[in-house]
Amino acid sequence: MQELTISLNSKSRTPLYEQIYNYIKQDIQTGRIKAKEKLPSSRALSAYLEVSRSTVDLAYEQLLSEGYLESVPCKGYYACQIEALYRFRKETAAEALAPSREESACDYDFTPNGIDLDSFPYGTWRKITRNILLDDNKDLFQLGDAKGEWELRAAITSYLHQARGVNCRPDQVIIGAGNDYLLLLLSAVLGTDYRIAMETPTYKHAYKIFEQLGYSLCTVPMDASGMQVSGLERSGAGIAYVMPSHQYPLGIVMPIKRRLELLSWAAREEGRYIIEDDYDSEFRYKGKPVPALKGTDQREKVIYLGTFSKSIAPAIRISYLVLPEGLLKDCEKALLKFSSTVSRIDQMTLYQFLKEGYYERHLNRMRAIYGRKHELLLRELKKMSGFCRVTGEHAGVHLLVEFTNGMTEKEGIKRARAEGVKVYPLSEYEIGNSAAVHGQTHQSSTVILGYATLSEEELAEAAGRLRRAWGTVVPK
Amino acid sequence: MQELTISLNSKSRTPLYEQIYNYIKQDIQTGRIKAKEKLPSSRALSAYLEVSRSTVDLAYEQLLSEGYLESVPCKGYYACQIEALYRFRKETAAEALAPSREESACDYDFTPNGIDLDSFPYGTWRKITRNILLDDNKDLFQLGDAKGEWELRAAITSYLHQARGVNCRPDQVIIGAGNDYLLLLLSAVLGTDYRIAMETPTYKHAYKIFEQLGYSLCTVPMDASGMQVSGLERSGAGIAYVMPSHQYPLGIVMPIKRRLELLSWAAREEGRYIIEDDYDSEFRYKGKPVPALKGTDQREKVIYLGTFSKSIAPAIRISYLVLPEGLLKDCEKALLKFSSTVSRIDQMTLYQFLKEGYYERHLNRMRAIYGRKHELLLRELKKMSGFCRVTGEHAGVHLLVEFTNGMTEKEGIKRARAEGVKVYPLSEYEIGNSAAVHGQTHQSSTVILGYATLSEEELAEAAGRLRRAWGTVVPK
Numbered sequence: 029m030q031e032l033t034i035s036l037n038s039k040s041r042t043p044l045y046e047q048i049y050n051y052i053k054q055d056i057q058t059g060r061i062k063a064k065e066k067l068p069s070s071r072a073l074s075a076y077l078e079v080s081r082s083t084v085d086l087a088y089e090q091l092l093s094e095g096y097l098e099s100v101p102c103k104g105y106y107a108c109q110i111e112a113l114y115r116f117r118k119e120t121a122a123e124a125l126a127p128s129r130e131e132s133a134c135d136y137d138f139t140p141n142g143i144d145l146d147s148f149p150y151g152t153w154r155k156i157t158r159n160i161l162l163d164d165n166k167d168l169f170q171l172g173d174a175k176g177e178w179e180l181r182a183a184i185t186s187y188l189h190q191a192r193g194v195n196c197r198p199d200q201v202i203i204g205a206g207n208d209y210l211l212l213l214l215s216a217v218l219g220t221d222y223r224i225a226m227e228t229p230t231y232k233h234a235y236k237i238f239e240q241l242g243y244s245l246c247t248v249p250m251d252a253s254g255m256q257v258s259g260l261e262r263s264g265a266g267i268a269y270v271m272p273s274h275q276y277p278l279g280i281v282m283p284i285k286r287r288l289e290l291l292s293w294a295a296r297e298e299g300r301y302i303i304e305d306d307y308d309s310e311f312r313y314k315g316k317p318v319p320a321l322k323g324t325d326q327r328e329k330v331i332y333l334g335t336f337s338k339s340i341a342p343a344i345r346i347s348y349l350v351l352p353e354g355l356l357k358d359c360e361k362a363l364l365k366f367s368s369t370v371s372r373i374d375q376m377t378l379y380q381f382l383k384e385g386y387y388e389r390h391l392n393r394m395r396a397i398y399g400r401k402h403e404l405l406l407r408e409l410k411k412m413s414g415f416c417r418v419t420g421e422h423a424g425v426h427l428l429v430e431f432t433n434g435m436t437e438k439e440g441i442k443r444a445r446a447e448g449v450k451v452y453p454l455s456e457y458e459i460g461n462s463a464a465v466h467g468q469t470h471q472s473s474t475v476i477l478g479y480a481t482l483s484e485e486e487l488a489e490a491a492g493r494l495r496r497a498w499g500t501v502v503p504k
Numbered sequence: 505m506q507e508l509t510i511s512l513n514s515k516s517r518t519p520l521y522e523q524i525y526n527y528i529k530q531d532i533q534t535g536r537i538k539a540k541e542k543l544p545s546s547r548a549l550s551a552y553l554e555v556s557r558s559t560v561d562l563a564y565e566q567l568l569s570e571g572y573l574e575s576v577p578c579k580g581y582y583a584c585q586i587e588a589l590y591r592f593r594k595e596t597a598a599e600a601l602a603p604s605r606e607e608s609a610c611d612y613d614f615t616p617n618g619i620d621l622d623s624f625p626y627g628t629w630r631k632i633t634r635n636i637l638l639d640d641n642k643d644l645f646q647l648g649d650a651k652g653e654w655e656l657r658a659a660i661t662s663y664l665h666q667a668r669g670v671n672c673r674p675d676q677v678i679i680g681a682g683n684d685y686l687l688l689l690l691s692a693v694l695g696t697d698y699r700i701a702m703e704t705p706t707y708k709h710a711y712k713i714f715e716q717l718g719y720s721l722c723t724v725p726m727d728a729s730g731m732q733v734s735g736l737e738r739s740g741a742g743i744a745y746v747m748p749s750h751q752y753p754l755g756i757v758m759p760i761k762r763r764l765e766l767l768s769w770a771a772r773e774e775g776r777y778i779i780e781d782d783y784d785s786e787f788r789y790k791g792k793p794v795p796a797l798k799g800t801d802q803r804e805k806v807i808y809l810g811t812f813s814k815s816i817a818p819a820i821r822i823s824y825l826v827l828p829e830g831l832l833k834d835c836e837k838a839l840l841k842f843s844s845t846v847s848r849i850d851q852m853t854l855y856q857f858l859k860e861g862y863y864e865r866h867l868n869r870m871r872a873i874y875g876r877k878h879e880l881l882l883r884e885l886k887k888m889s890g891f892c893r894v895t896g897e898h899a900g901v902h903l904l905v906e907f908t909n910g911m912t913e914k915e916g917i918k919r920a921r922a923e924g925v926k927v928y929p930l931s932e933y934e935i936g937n938s939a940a941v942h943g944q945t946h947q948s949s950t951v952i953l954g955y956a957t958l959s960e961e962e963l964a965e966a967a968g969r970l971r972r973a974w975g976t977v978v979p980k
Contacts, residue, residue: 092872093869093872093873094865094868094869094872095868095869095871095872095875096868111792113868113871114666114667114786114864114867114868114871115666115864141647142646145645145646148645150637153637154634154637154638157633157634157637158630158633158634161626161629161630161633161634162630168819169621169624169817169818169819169820170618170621170817170818170819171617171813171818171819172819190591204845205681205685205821205845205846205847206843206844206845207843208841208842208843208845209681209685209842209843209845212688212689212692212842213688215692216688216691216716216717217716219718233841236841237841237842240692240693240838240841241692242695316587337647341645341646342645342646342647343644343645343646343647343648343847343848343849344645344847345681345843345844345845345846345847362716365684365709365712365713365716366684366685366688366713367682367683367684367685367821368682368821369680369681369682369684369685369821369845370681370821371681371819371820371821371847371850372819373819374847374850388591389570392570392571392572392589393569393570393571395571395589396568396569396570396571397569399571
């Protein structure tokens, strides 16, 4: 008994049994208690330490379960050979080396990539997650369906039907951890022997991913209705990547006539597909939401890509594909080779969020919040109509501001920055040197203002600064 | 006031304000209250309903925030045009159609793919997740680092150093949602112009993924030390895929001599790499854990693939790659094009789980639990030494049983099944017709017994049945 150096602190927040556990574990680790050495019986130790026997039993059980002790029936507890046990020292040095995050030195950031997280229903999300974990449903920790949980896919099917006018079966829906992943998965099952046609400017991130994956890429001229189908036909592309409900970054809503032309293009040849990236169609402030192109896809030519990044939060990493029936049939076997990338707990949390009506309420609240910001910013920008004009105001959470006083995009960004306001260049979204090719002039004089992350007060103040920054330029 | 049909139920579990909210929302949705119609003031309505004014205010605020009402200053509340609002009906029909999961009709399933989830520390995981959500750290809902959270990568670096003998920097670690995803990502950044050499039998899932991605594949003969390096040299492969700590499914632990030969092979030519899949090295029951090959990778030739699927739970979907320095330099830009596939909440939960020592304790407990099952099953199988012998017993959570009485794999599976026990064919892990080529005979007479998911009682009972099933075969 003398070997055991246990001095208990009954005032500590650490329970007594854990103190005993820690002392014995340390003694075994340091070799003070040697392998095969017998430990005092729990009765003897509890008497010696003046604690209840169950306290000692609890400590012994813990040590037993972690392999520090072994119990020999009718004999007692013995210390184990512990060289094979895991013992992780705390390495705090590494943590101290964490790279410092660069702080951007601006007061108001019109980033087009953010969302308003102040309005995210944390409480609800937390409650649902907690309940799912409470259910103690250990199945959720086993590997789930490669396509994603059936319940979630059914709920998304129902959402698409009601909110986006899309009719599909849960079987056509594939859940994945973000759009990038789903494009990667698509390339793995479709192969990369496709030429993909894109608009310019476009969602450059997707362009870079297609480029990385080795696709042949081309750009097709746009007009006020979006991608020109004559140009698409000439391009020799097999896949057209479009955002018909709200083109990014120009904000064009593709009219029905162009949609039908696009669908006809796809139907004209076997193996042609349209990728519809429906990334932020949820937020439209006047009139009904524009239905998805997929909703009129009678010939099963549209690969629909949806995400909860914009409408819930970027970090939840849940996106989904809806595959056309024919394509699904051809590539289902390949698809099922890849295990799901989204944890089942996250999937079931989202499922409950959809099912219990929280998503509907959240979307309506966000629509109202973004709508007010949208209106405020438009009103403020109208005051600047002497030197700029607004486009892309039909949906989404950003606007385009084109300077009409001869100011360049670069100059506009620089002047805004001098006032502590960060706005973004449209030219960043251009592919290649297409501005020169298509003779469009707006690219070099247009900036992007995303307003999701700024409050109404901030928007008003920031807009005032922009007016100061831009209003004093003398027209050429 | 007469138009409002509100009858409150003070005994309901639904709060009064929510009842009022529901009534008015429904009246607006059904058109009983028309767009632009004025609603009673909250004072009037509260008097009429005999509830407090704050109750009505709460209901009005909710309706306001979701866009059903608008407030006109100094005038009052008006119903909105609601055609643009989201209204999801509950579609229960679809849910009723959920495919029924096929029940396998066996009493004991020796699946090699499961893990023992009864011992998963749900409580701890839940507590950590809850605390992370409580922190109300809204940053966690924004998109994180493409490689994964720095803190988690640092914690993994520290774990690899201490438990696997691997020295690397957090910068070399890339977090991803599962091994399949990481192999997909690797193919996207490395390209697929590689010939990959694999063992046979091997982890067939990886083989199928490489095949799907369009890699040229070849098999290299194995001996008792694992992949034969002479064969590898002849194969013309640029990448060797191996599991040196515990080959799946044969359970071979690659000795140091073979490891060094393998590393020499990789060093002999520019652009050669070894993928080390270290999928279940955590569980070894005798002696120290076998260090990872990556630990002796002086020439930076080993791409290390680790996972928490086996050691924590398959459904948490967190795996990681450790890239060699040179490769990291070459492909970092491409890597950063792909957003992280793991939610930051999950990453931070795992980080805390590692940092607070829970992972260490969990591993030691699982090691003890699996160790007892391992021992019990070995003991039971020893009773059958008259007609079978055991291999692959050095680590992991499965064993191989080779019939020595002339019984084929197929027959063994069939007989076990007749006793209500499911065992698995080794031949499933073979690539092509290599059994015939290499003249190995064990493949056709060997079955796999995974013991992670069965309790000790179940293992004892199941082993008894196997003895009955297999012991009565008359040797040829």
